[in-house]
Amino acid sequence: MQVTLAEIVADLGGELHGDGACAITAIAPLETAGASDITFLANPRLLPQLQGCQAACVIVAPAQLEQALARGACIVTADPYLYFARLTQWWVRRHGQQVPAGIHPSAVVHPTARVHPSATVGALSVIEADVQIGAETRIDSRVTIERGTVIGARCIIHSGAVIGSDGFGFAKQGQQWVKIEQLGHVRIGDDVEVGANTCIDRGALGDTVIANGVKLDNLIQIAHNVQVGENTAMAACVGISGSTKIGANCTLAGGVGVVGHIELADNTHVSGATVISSSLTEPGRYTGVYPFEPHSKWEQNAALLRQLRKMRDRIRNLEKELARARPQQPPEQSL
Known part of the structure; x- marks a missing residue:
């Protein structure tokens, strides 16, 4: 399969410098791109690699136009990384690589669950009672969605994720633990992505809520009654303790831990491996990582x-x- 640079620019925009008839067969990294590949330069620190790049075309910002022209064809755009993201989506649609809608024969779907006709449920996934799955949502293989969970439109739930499992709630009686039944549910908004083997617990009484546009990486733990605001993103191995409220447009880097019953303001950004032990009421960047040494x-x-x-x-x-x-x-x- 191949496309031309003219076709890419016609659909995605940008300013093409070079032959529009040039054929592109793949999207590749800057350092390994070949003569029929398209690549991108988003980080100015990688500019020294540009001259040695063998790609047919490089997507660059206006500031890199002169250097890009010195080596060959380029597409100029204000945000090369965003252009690259949209190019990958365009490429999947163009080459028919999207997963078709429907429920795989090996999936187990409870009769009371409501799965939109345009949604996809992958092999060996389990959809429990009273679950609702919205339009164009993709449930990959071996996903478990427990009873009463509501998932919005255009979401992606990757393999191995468990949504709606019991929260970790116990009361002490002498030397024993008495289980607190988890009576709430999980509500997930539209355009949410949940990574592989990530777990989102149901609420103890109210619901655990993941708002529109949230992006969760692999191996994340979201405890019971947590609320995550719109367009917040979390990298792998983040752990959020129960009843914590994370604001909108936040980012939590890999390995961040957040204790329970606190709040993080909108536009809070936490560096990797930091532990947040109290509420953050002011937006900004927070770091608590002790530098490593011998x-x-x-x-x-x-x-x-x-x-x-x-x-x-x-x-x-x-x-x-x-x-x-x-x-x-x-x-x-x-x-």
């Missing part, structure tokens, strides 16, 4: 950290002694 030095610094409280007390006592030893200044005489 293990022997880390042990030395860890030992010092254990002494910080004693060191603080000693400093306070020294400050008090210095204050007592300091000569008293006589009061100023008024004129």
